[in-house]
Amino acid sequence: MFARVEIIFQERRAILVPSDAIIRRGEATVLFVVRDDTVVERRVRTGYVEGGRSEIVEGLTTGESIVTAGQQGLREGMKVRTASGGSGEQRAPGSQQPSPVATPGVPRP
Secondary structure, three states: OOOOOOOOOOOOOOEEEEHHHOEEEOOEEEEEEEEOOEEEEEEOEEEEEEOOEEEEEEOOOOOOEEEOOOHHHOOOOOEEEEEOOOOOEEEOOOOOOOOOEEEEOOOOO
């Protein structure tokens, strides 16, 4: 006889982001935050990773927009334009706004 058991030691609120949004740079773990149409590289500390999502325990605040696709070509200070739909830029959990796509180097109209 076999059984699957899940033991929950601690429950807490957490900010989860797609693991693909996270970039490893040597010893640093970073992601890109979009602030006023400008990319800001942010150093973060991760926690648990499960099912393609990573917990951010330090460095990101609920409601901040992050880039989740195409970030390999981004650099600090680049201007981006967001467009609705698909993956790209997402807000940290807690935001009710849609998840737009961040397009580097395209000036806003």
